[in-house]
Amino acid sequence: MALFNTTSWSLAFKLSLTITAVVTSVGFLIGILMVVQDWKRFQNDLAEKALLLSESISITAPKAMLRKDYWSLYLSLKNMASKGPGARSEHEITDAMILDAEGMVQAHLHPAEHPIGLLFSPRDEDDKALFREAMTVRTPTVLSSGDFSKDGFQEGVVPLFSDQKYLGVVRVRLSVASLFEKTMSTAVIVLLSILLFVIIGSLLGTIVSRRVVGSLTAITRGLEAVGRGEMTDFSPIPVKEGGEIGRLSVTFNQIMSELAEKKMLEEEIAMSEKLVALGRITAGVAHEVNNPLAGLLNCIDTLRKHPNDKVLIDRYLPVIDQGLHRIKDIVHNLLVGLKIEESVEMITTGQVEKLHDLVLAEIGEREIDIIWNNTTDRDLFIPGKTEQIICNLLKNAVEIVPENGIVRFNMHQRGTSLVIEVSDNGPGVATNIRNQMFDPFFTTKPNGTGLGLWVVYRLVQSMQGVIEVKSEAGKGTTFLIELPVIHRRAA
Amino acid sequence: MRLCILFLLFWITPIQAASADTPIRFGLTAVVITENLRFLDQWSQYLEHKIGRKVEFVQRRSYREVMDLLASGAIDFAWICGYPYIQAKDLDLLQLLTVPIYRGSPHYHSYIIVHESSPYKRFSDLKGRSFAFSDPDSNSGFLYPLALIAKRGETPENYFRQTFFTFNHAETVQAVAEQVADGGAVDSYIWEYIAVFRPQMTEKTRIIKKSPSFGFPPIVNRVGVDAGTVSQMRRTLEEMVDDVSGKQLLDSLKLDGFGSYADSLFNEIRALEHAVQKTNPRHSVVKTD
Structure with missing residues (x-):
């Protein structure tokens, strides 16, 4: 069915089809006009000839009729009808007769069927009507069959007078058969030439439309490549012609090369941004690890100088322990979400409730409202890491809100997804740092490590979840997290 | 004169x-x-x-x-x-x-001929039909058939539906062969002559009566x-x-x-003329040129 759906046809095909259709219809129109004109001209010539032949007979006929010289009358018809060796056989006399005023046959080209001295007997009804008409004719007239057929004819009818007395009529009928054949052969020639023109026209049409549409097709392919995001491997469209198509090609090539350049620039920027991020991570790690390391090295140095000083040992060992734990935490948080850190520990949604108490403890004396809303069933299994995501977000929210601030926690189930929403009415995230907020070691807090949101980001990512951040300066921030993690209930 | x-x-x-x-x-x-x-x-x-x-x-x-x-x-x-x-x-x-x-x-004869496909078998069958004479002054082509009609006490105008002169024995054969006339009277010598040189014409005719010799x-x-x-x-x-x-x-x-x-030698023709004139003295005024 797609074959008949014209909208799916290619432009090249449609264009060549249109050209072919135009060539064909014009050809046919001209051909038909030619054939019709030819036929009409032939008919007119034939009518004239028929009349001329009848008139030639009518010159001598009256005298012979008065003398009852039937033989001369017959011979005059016969001689007229007989074709000499040099005669042009363009017409054929099918019937010729001389009738008297009563319609009696005086001479007939076919005397066996129409004996002299008897009333003319028409072949059929049409012939009868013609006979009646011929008998009423008083001036030379042409009667014709009119229709376009092999059996058509033109009949010259000339009345005979002698001294103004009506004697009868001469009828000479010429067959159009040979003209019909001639017209038909003309028609065949015209049809064949039209066919030839159609073939040539279609070929030319195809070539022209391919030339025109070739450039358009290349542009279309280029645009499709843009749609797929492949711009760099685009090869320019060859510009074969001037005009609109040529200009379009040139413009398209320009746009494409500019797009490719832009894409390359973007890729370069992305690459340099990556390098910047990497640098920041490296610097962060170096800084965070280096800070405790200096103290640790001092402690170890001091202890080495006073190996037996118990007071020093008791004072410095906890410091070393604390410093090493800090380094461990940093490394642990950096590795969060990576395969090596992945655990299959599961908790139930009910276990999230204990975080409520934890946050309340964190708030302590501050005037902050926690609006807690957990609508999930309490027996759904979720990964244990979900706790850390919620905890980090709540911690951030509590830290950022001013006095009398509000922190909302909302958790519900949507199909197999767990939806977590943590919002605050704090100052919001400045637009210039929004794309950095999930970077490791990026922090706006004086004592922050800059790893909280990084950990959230990595964990959500490891669970194939989605994070959405809505933030408005002065109004607050909302983190919306959807995790496709609900697969079964606790037994 | x-x-x-x-x-x-x-x-x-x-x-x-x-x-x-x-x-x-x-x-x-x-x-x-x-x-x-x-x-x-x-x-x-x-x-x-x-x-x-x-x-x-x-x-x-x-x-x-x-x-x-x-x-x-x-x-x-x-x-x-x-x-x-x-x-x-x-x-x-x-x-x-x-x-x-x-x-x-x-000597020669007069032949009364008809079309080869026609049903006519004798001269009397041609009554009421069209008939071709050769020449009003011809013995075989006119006088003889005239005498045949005269013997029946009739004139050509009454006996035949239509008559005409071809002024030529050969054309009388043609008139009968082409069925312009149902019957015709011709010179036997001419008919035989045509039978030799243009047999396709005489083949279309049939002799239904042969006159006595003249x-x-x-x-x-x-x-x-x-x-x-x-x-x-x-x-x-x-x-x-x-x-x-x-x-x-x-x-x-x-x-x-x-x-x-x-x-x-021509006494038979004289007798024929005599017989015709006795019955129809007006025959000699048949219109010709």
Whole structure:
């Protein structure tokens, strides 16, 4: 069915089809006009000839009729009808007769069927009507069959007078058969030439439309490549012609090369941004690890100088322990979400409730409202890491809100997804740092490590979840997290 | 009229006799196929060679025209039908010169012919049909069928639906062959001649009646042609059979030769004319040209 759906046809095909259709219809129109004109001209010539032949007979006929010289009358018809060796056989006399005023046959080209001295007997009804008409004719007239057929004819009818007395009529009928054949052969020639023109026209049409549409097709392919995001491997469209198509090609090539350049620039920027991020991570790690390391090295140095000083040992060992734990935490948080850190520990949604108490403890004396809303069933299994995501977000929210601030926690189930929403009415995230907020070691807090949101980001990512951040300066921030993690209930 | 003709005869004859350059004019009628011009050239050359004077053949459409030429002295000799011969003989306009011998005798017949596919078997079947006569002055082509009708006490106008003259035996055969006429009367010699040279035409006709024999259309000379020329012509024609080229010409004519016969050879035609005139004295006023 797609074959008949014209909208799916290619432009090249449609264009060549249109050209072919135009060539064909014009050809046919001209051909038909030619054939019709030819036929009409032939008919007119034939009518004239028929009349001329009848008139030639009518010159001598009256005298012979008065003398009852039937033989001369017959011979005059016969001689007229007989074709000499040099005669042009363009017409054929099918019937010729001389009738008297009563319609009696005086001479007939076919005397066996129409004996002299008897009333003319028409072949059929049409012939009868013609006979009646011929008998009423008083001036030379042409009667014709009119229709376009092999059996058509033109009949010259000339009345005979002698001294103004009506004697009868001469009828000479010429067959159009040979003209019909001639017209038909003309028609065949015209049809064949039209066919030839159609073939040539279609070929030319195809070539022209391919030339025109070739450039358009290349542009279309280029645009499709843009749609797929492949711009760099685009090869320019060859510009074969001037005009609109040529200009379009040139413009398209320009746009494409500019797009490719832009894409390359973007890729370069992305690459340099990556390098910047990497640098920041490296610097962060170096800084965070280096800070405790200096103290640790001092402690170890001091202890080495006073190996037996118990007071020093008791004072410095906890410091070393604390410093090493800090380094461990940093490394642990950096590795969060990576395969090596992945655990299959599961908790139930009910276990999230204990975080409520934890946050309340964190708030302590501050005037902050926690609006807690957990609508999930309490027996759904979720990964244990979900706790850390919620905890980090709540911690951030509590830290950022001013006095009398509000922190909302909302958790519900949507199909197999767990939806977590943590919002605050704090100052919001400045637009210039929004794309950095999930970077490791990026922090706006004086004592922050800059790893909280990084950990959230990595964990959500490891669970194939989605994070959405809505933030408005002065109004607050909302983190919306959807995790496709609900697969079964606790037994 | 007669005086006029006599005057003409006296006036023309001395000139003709005096001048050997004056051609001998020979009239031909439909009793012989006159279409073969090459044959007529050969024959006139033959006669010229034998007689030593130029011989010209003169052709006219009807017997009557030839008879008029003969009467007016415009021609000296003529090959005419037996019927005009007996008519003119009575007026002392001409003399019997010699008679062709056809199939061993100076006789021929009249054939009543119909189309080969027609149902007509006898002459009476043609009553109410169309009929083609050859020439109003022809014995075989007109007088004989006229006599047949006269015997029944009728006239051609009543007996046949339509009649017409073709003025030519060959065309009468054509008229019947092409069914322009249902029947026709022709000279047997001409019919047989056509049967040899154009058999496709005679094949389309059928003879339903053959007349008794009549004297063959004779060659006559005008009264007043000098005796020398007359006897020379008679001798030349009658001696054609004796030399090769003469024989060839006779073969072309399908004749055995020429011979001298008494005027009584045409008595049968005279009897026919007599019979017709008795029944229908008006027949001789049949309109022709």
